[in-house]
Amino acid sequence: MTDLPAHASVIVIGGGIMGCSTLYHLAEMGVGDAILLERNKLTSGTTWHSAAQVRALRHSRNLTRMIRYSIDLYSRLERETGQSTGWIGKGSLSIATTPDRLTHIRRQEALAHAFGVEAESISPGEAKERWPLMNADDVLGAVWSPDDGRVGPSDVSAALVKAARERGAGLFEDVRVTGILTENGRVRGVETTQGVVMCEAVAVCAGLWSREVAAMAGARAPLLACEHFYLLTGPVEGIDGNMATLSDHDGRLYIRDDSGGLLIGCFEPLGKPIPPGELGGNFAFDLLPEDWDHFEPMMVNALHRLPVLETAEARMLLNGPESFTPDGMFMLGETAETRGLFLGCGMNSVGIASGGGAGMNLAHCIVHGRTAYDLSEADAMRFAPVFDRVEHLMARAPEILGTHYEIAYPGRQLATARDLRRLPLDAEHRAAGAHMGQFYGWERPLWFGKAAEPVLRFDRPDWFEAVQGEVMAAHERAAVFDASPFGKIEVEGPGAEAFLQHMCASDMARPPGAATYTAILNARGTYESDLTAQRLTADRYRLFTGAAAIARDLARFRRHAEGFDVRLRDVTEDFAVLGLMGPDSARIAETLGAPELNELGYFRHAHATLAGRPVRAARLSYVGEAGWELTCRPPDATALYGALLEAGAVPAGLHAQTSMRIEKGFAAMGHELDGDIGPVEAGLDRLCSPRKSFVGSEALAERRKTGRRTLATVVLDKLEAEPLGHEPVRFAGRIAGQTTSAAFGYRIGGPLALAHVSGVPDGAEVEVDIAGDRHPGRLRFAPAFDLEGRRMRGAGR
Numbered sequence: 001m002t003d004l005p006a007h008a009s010v011i012v013i014g015g016g017i018m019g020c021s022t023l024y025h026l027a028e029m030g031v032g033d034a035i036l037l038e039r040n041k042l043t044s045g046t047t048w049h050s051a052a053q054v055r056a057l058r059h060s061r062n063l064t065r066m067i068r069y070s071i072d073l074y075s076r077l078e079r080e081t082g083q084s085t086g087w088i089g090k091g092s093l094s095i096a097t098t099p100d101r102l103t104h105i106r107r108q109e110a111l112a113h114a115f116g117v118e119a120e121s122i123s124p125g126e127a128k129e130r131w132p133l134m135n136a137d138d139v140l141g142a143v144w145s146p147d148d149g150r151v152g153p154s155d156v157s158a159a160l161v162k163a164a165r166e167r168g169a170g171l172f173e174d175v176r177v178t179g180i181l182t183e184n185g186r187v188r189g190v191e192t193t194q195g196v197v198m199c200e201a202v203a204v205c206a207g208l209w210s211r212e213v214a215a216m217a218g219a220r221a222p223l224l225a226c227e228h229f230y231l232l233t234g235p236v237e238g239i240d241g242n243m244a245t246l247s248d249h250d251g252r253l254y255i256r257d258d259s260g261g262l263l264i265g266c267f268e269p270l271g272k273p274i275p276p277g278e279l280g281g282n283f284a285f286d287l288l289p290e291d292w293d294h295f296e297p298m299m300v301n302a303l304h305r306l307p308v309l310e311t312a313e314a315r316m317l318l319n320g321p322e323s324f325t326p327d328g329m330f331m332l333g334e335t336a337e338t339r340g341l342f343l344g345c346g347m348n349s350v351g352i353a354s355g356g357g358a359g360m361n362l363a364h365c366i367v368h369g370r371t372a373y374d375l376s377e378a379d380a381m382r383f384a385p386v387f388d389r390v391e392h393l394m395a396r397a398p399e400i401l402g403t404h405y406e407i408a409y410p411g412r413q414l415a416t417a418r419d420l421r422r423l424p425l426d427a428e429h430r431a432a433g434a435h436m437g438q439f440y441g442w443e444r445p446l447w448f449g450k451a452a453e454p455v456l457r458f459d460r461p462d463w464f465e466a467v468q469g470e471v472m473a474a475h476e477r478a479a480v481f482d483a484s485p486f487g488k489i490e491v492e493g494p495g496a497e498a499f500l501q502h503m504c505a506s507d508m509a510r511p512p513g514a515a516t517y518t519a520i521l522n523a524r525g526t527y528e529s530d531l532t533a534q535r536l537t538a539d540r541y542r543l544f545t546g547a548a549a550i551a552r553d554l555a556r557f558r559r560h561a562e563g564f565d566v567r568l569r570d571v572t573e574d575f576a577v578l579g580l581m582g583p584d585s586a587r588i589a590e591t592l593g594a595p596e597l598n599e600l601g602y603f604r605h606a607h608a609t610l611a612g613r614p615v616r617a618a619r620l621s622y623v624g625e626a627g628w629e630l631t632c633r634p635p636d637a638t639a640l641y642g643a644l645l646e647a648g649a650v651p652a653g654l655h656a657q658t659s660m661r662i663e664k665g666f667a668a669m670g671h672e673l674d675g676d677i678g679p680v681e682a683g684l685d686r687l688c689s690p691r692k693s694f695v696g697s698e699a700l701a702e703r704r705k706t707g708r709r710t711l712a713t714v715v716l717d718k719l720e721a722e723p724l725g726h727e728p729v730r731f732a733g734r735i736a737g738q739t740t741s742a743a744f745g746y747r748i749g750g751p752l753a754l755a756h757v758s759g760v761p762d763g764a765e766v767e768v769d770i771a772g773d774r775h776p777g778r779l780r781f782a783p784a785f786d787l788e789g790r791r792m793r794g795a796g797r
């Protein structure tokens, strides 16, 4: 074996699909001295035994784009390197045996069309023709996806490394990383069984061992392995040559040919977690014991779908480990804790399909400081630290495995690892019948009502009336929204103003007492975050950012703070925030002893005493009703909340807030705003200062020259339409865009959605494709509802 170099710009840890792809792309991007360290042999972890299905369609445009990149790469590599990647592009067939599954696959088909992926609804008879061995008696419909296929996972990895080495990159097998060297919170090198290698960046692609590897550098990578099964049979009559993959997700199965027999894989309802440390360093090309008892319910489903199995020889129940994250999405990007430490792990059983594109994006992130396109849903900084605890991972990972084939019902919540973070008013909310949802570990009221747990469905949800009551209370009287999960950051010091002027797109030099909503942009002039800043004194601001954005924003701010005389503090848990909203708020403020709040102008804040409790009241609203966001100390929250309710306000939850936000046309990070969208496209450029220089200002100036607003509102004509977001918007016979967030608008009396579109004139009649049904509606580059009572939708239209 050649000696390790003393230095490499980037060290990739782990020689599975993720490490190989990252190494290849680093080399392709010019990092010719990048090296990969693998403690055993290439692919010896999970990659070698993968079923290696590649399904092009994912729930978001960019994840789909990423996998399509993998597909292109895997076929290109074969030509480039002469090394086969084993690509078999026979397509896939998804069947539905329940009406809701049919809606689900039809929604996916519509999504595929929006993303330019081929997909086509076919009848049960046609499905049977494509898979003659299938029992199609209970099949209601199917979708045919010709772009899908599968690869040879070890072949792909070998081809990637071959091409990387041709570009100068190095591979070192049988070299275990035993430590990561850091200095001042930054990666400096790695310690290995063969000595130390210094470096500028480390990519942790160590599969299910990544949590332990990241911890070597003081960083968190919350993932846990579960046992993962597929059955292999001997030869089966009727299987001749390669066939499409058959996806029977109601039966929790995927089925394909394998060497003249069948491979039947499953995502059972609850996986079997593997405690950390159980699979040690010698676990190479290894498998776990068969577990027929655990597989039995899946076997029953398989026998139902493929009667031919009765007589087939069961050769092996393959049980291999695979890692899962708390939300079912992989982790990609730099960690919040350690600079220069990048994660590319937690692949949630789509590592082969994702590997090509995910490795490209990880390399891009290391080389250019950002992914090639927005992948914030996979951001390595998105998990609350509490999720890294073993007991929560042991509970959550098995559930995540089980959700893989779940129907994507609106409002679905996970059942495990709950109650991790409780709001100061948690007890009050539960006593009032709150139905909770989890966000960044916080339990937040979604809506209030004594009803039993809702039955999930695609048509009008069980919470419809409850949410209607809350919205109308906020519109006609007053409601209280608990906004305590906001991430809160205090920026303090003589350089606070200059620092925020540098970081924020809006003018932050307004005097104390000002509240400013601002975009935080990146060098491309697109959104990294959006937040509201309250200037408390000349040298102190309090920032309110999204609940899940806190780690990412704080890390970003800290990384830009060098050279400014500022201190940054996470004060999220030091304050509760209550939004008192609605026309009756003015009377309530008076009743509770703070009439002066009614004199406070919009986007101003002031200290007040409300119901005898000190608060800071900011006159702004996320729901389009007059009121204040009240910030107080957590111990005061109970008394304040009690007094607000006593004075006539009613509790309102997140569903009400979302519906009102959409009616008001307010864009939200992760929905309308992300790293591919800038203020021009979002229609928010007016809030960005043209008179100062800030991160992203040059790019924004460029975008102004050619960019156009794409964010619009679509109000649907039919009351019974149920848009959920992510539906294609059609105009003039083509797909012109896609919805982002959607809801029933109670103030306007109909369903509506926000959408990004191009080439559609204001006021145009458009159609929204909901599960294959085209729903007419009108598109406006304006909110559906505004305070003056103008509504896009006339009652009863």
Ligand SMILES: Cc1cc2nc3c(=O)[nH]c(=O)nc-3n(C[C@H](O)[C@H](O)[C@H](O)COP(=O)(O)OP(=O)(O)OC[C@H]3O[C@@H](n4cnc5c(N)ncnc54)[C@H](O)[C@@H]3O)c2cc1C
Pocket: 013, 014, 015, 016, 017, 018, 019, 037, 038, 039, 040, 041, 042, 043, 044, 045, 046, 047, 048, 049, 050, 051, 052, 053, 054, 175, 176, 177, 178, 205, 206, 207, 208, 209, 213, 228, 229, 230, 265, 318, 319, 320, 321, 322, 344, 345, 346, 347, 348, 349, 350, 351, 352, 353, 354
């Ligand atoms: C039964 C089964 C079926 C699957 N089917 C599919 C499918 O159909 N489609 C699909 O897309 N995905 C599928 N997957 C998932 C896919 O195989 C994985 O997501 C993928 O292989 C993970 O790749 P990785 O590179 O992240 O991890 P791994 O392949 O595990 O690679 C990590 C490497 O890191 C090395 N390593 C760990 N610690 C160190 C250290 N300290 N120093 C040096 N090296 C270290 C390990 O030895 C290992 O080789 C399946 C998985 C299983 C188990």
